Amino acid sequence: MAKYDCEEIQELLYDYAENLLPVRQKTIVAHHLGKCAACSKELSQIKQIISLLQNLPEEPLPQDFDEKLHLALIAAASNIDEGNFKPKAASAFGETVSEEKVEPIKLNIQDVVPKKPIWQRAYFPRSMAAAIILFFGIISASYANDYFGFWNFSSGKVLNQTSSLEIGEQPICDTAADEGAPAAAFTKAAEPNTERNISAAEGAGLGEDALPAGSTDNTTAKAFPPVGICGDAVSLASREGSGVHEYMPLLPETPIKENSVDKGSSNMSFNSHMASGEAADKNYYWQDYDYAKLMLLTKNKEDVFKQAAIIAKNFKGYICNDFYDYNKDVALTEQNSVMLDIPVDDFDNALTKLSALGDIKSCYLPDEDTDKTYTFKENSITYRSILIIF
């Protein structure tokens, strides 16, 4: 048997502790350990270290870990994190705009911009002339307004014409232009809807009344209301025309109906309409309950999701996907899963109903899922249960 000194033995102790040594070396080490107290102590320390490392307590996940992960997954799913993000060509109107239209026109700036100083350029005299004429035009128009009053915006009739004219003109509608809406939508928005225009006019009238009479800013104040209305009307029209709410908020919105536009209302904007109280749909009670979550997976999503939405509604729950059209009760998702929020008290009943939607392939319901302590909190959304229906 070869002689080993303590240093050599200690080199082997880690492997010995993990039982990795070949039999021959193992016996040598064991034999040495029987005689050498220092090496035995070393071994016990090694074992302690290994045990310590293997038994490190688990660190809890940071609170915002799931939330951040979810956002990162959404980003990953749409490839925006790798810099190859292509804006989706689909417009808010469900119409697909072809890629060529989206692509910016490439201009060679050197070709377009001459290097002459500005006053030597060919268009300089013409533009100066235009500017002067325009200047005098504006001055005379504002005087005409003050002296003759034939551009009096406070008359609802005149305003009505102005309003529809402005709506018909695309470039003024900033809101719509921002939304990248195709021209067809504008035509739809511009269709004279008497009801809307009248109330729009009233809105404008009210807006003007609110201004101090005889204010020096009168001219500008008068010039602006139609544009504002235009933005509102178009944004409203675009919502109506699309019926699609991309990026739905967690809480469902109420569909706006044509006849629900309040003629007496001084403001037509979508948000204030929502705030008016009339809009709070009585099918939803989201503030009043503790919710448990249920994830529903299915291959037959068209049917199952629709029925699931109805069942959820019956139990005062709702579908809480990011993509969900509450007007049509259709999940606007490519995915085969929806998340349902169902009040905890009715969870079991809802589950029974949901189970009847089809053959259940698997149903994963850990005990804690229906526990009332797992109540709905916006920031700690985790899945309570899974139901797979095929």
Place this chain on the structure above:
Amino acid sequence: MPANAKSLDVDLVALSQQGDIYAFEELIKNHKSKIYNTAYRLTGNHHDASDLAQEAIIKIYKSITGFRGDASFGTWVYHIVTNVYRDHLRKLNRLQEDYLDAPLKAKENELTRQVADNRMNPAVLYENLELSEYLQKVINELPEEYRLVIVLREQLGYSYGEIADKLEISLGTVKSRLNRARKYLQQIILAERELNQGLSSLIDTRR
């Protein structure tokens, strides 16, 4: 776990492969903690650990179409996690090469590296800090390569051969890194006799 948990996993994998985020999150739910913990042992702070673990999980999501079910999902997951950690380490190493036992080149004599001891007195620390926190502090002082090997071995339970394979280093390197790292921890943690006794009583109670 219900008896049909495995079939659930298969369904979830299928849905995840179609890009279903919710299904994927459900699938990764049981692995999240381990992925995070290994990242934490590796990076030594919660902020970086969070980023690294997230990076690993996103990588898993992106590569899940490549998962054919040959290995178990868990095995496959930690294979990817290891790759992400290894790449993370390589990125760091491009910035800084550092070996615990690398002799410092002085003019004539080679000096053994003295690792700066900016910790408090171990006994005080032991009283003030949780054992795990203390241990993590010590682990943090290891160079990253050593940390990775330790994490792979002790946290993920890989064999030496598997570590060598995954990190593309020789078996001897794995062994020597592991042993040096452990030796280092041993010296730091167990040098003090009192501390030693305190720890062993703690370890005994943990068992």
